[in-house]
Amino acid sequence: MKKLLFFAFALLALNFTFTSCSDDDDVNAPDSLVGTSWSWAQEEYITTLTFSSSTVTFSYSDDEDDEIVPYTYSKPTVTISDGEQTMIGTVDGNKLTFTVQGIQIVFTKQ
Numbered sequence: 884m885k886k887l888l889f890f891a892f893a894l895l896a897l898n899f900t901f902t903s904c905s906d907d908d909d910v911n912a913p914d915s916l917v918g919t920s921w922s923w924a925q926e927e928y929i930t931t932l933t934f935s936s937s938t939v940t941f942s943y944s945d946d947e948d949d950e951i952v953p954y955t956y957s958k959p960t961v962t963i964s965d966g967e968q969t970m971i972g973t974v975d976g977n978k979l980t981f982t983v984q985g986i987q988i989v990f991t992k993q
Contacts, residue, residue, distance in 0.1 A: 910958055910959045910975075911959075911974075911975050911976045912958045912959035912973075912974040912975065912976075913958070913974065914958060915956070916934040916939075916954075916956050916961065916974070917934055917935060917936050918934065918935075919933075919934050919992060919993075920932065920933045920934075920992070920993040921979045921990035921991060921992050922990060922991055922993055923988055923989065923990045923991070927944075928943065928944050928945050929943075929944040930942070930943055930944075930990075931943075931944075931993070932979070932990060934954065934956075937953055937954070938951050938952060938953055938954065939951070939952060939953075939954045939963055950965075952964065952965040953965075958974070959973050959974045959975065960972070960973055960974075961973075961974060961979065970983060972990075977991055977992040978990070978991060978992070979991075979992070
């Protein structure tokens with residue numbers, strides 16, 4: 884009886900070995916961000932991110948100077964770093980979400 888029970892558990896464990904969740908590659912994100920623009924509105928101010936091949940331009944509606952900083956993109960994760968600060972975000976469809984000091988900032992694709 885013990886051998887039968889052991890065999891049943893072994894088969895059950897083997898069954899879990901060959902099952903998996905849905906395809907992990909099903910990410911709703913583009914292969915590239917080049918040429919895309921994303922906006923975030925905060926009160927009366929709007930911040931726009933425009934991606935080129937290796938840099939992203941931050942444009943501000945309150946006439947501050949634009950900032951151009953390097954970024955990397957590995958679907959669906961975008962990492963923006965100016966050498967002092969690093970922001971890591973995730974693309975999901977038409978949303979680009981960053982979490983900065985516990986606050987979510989959600990940019991919408993334009």
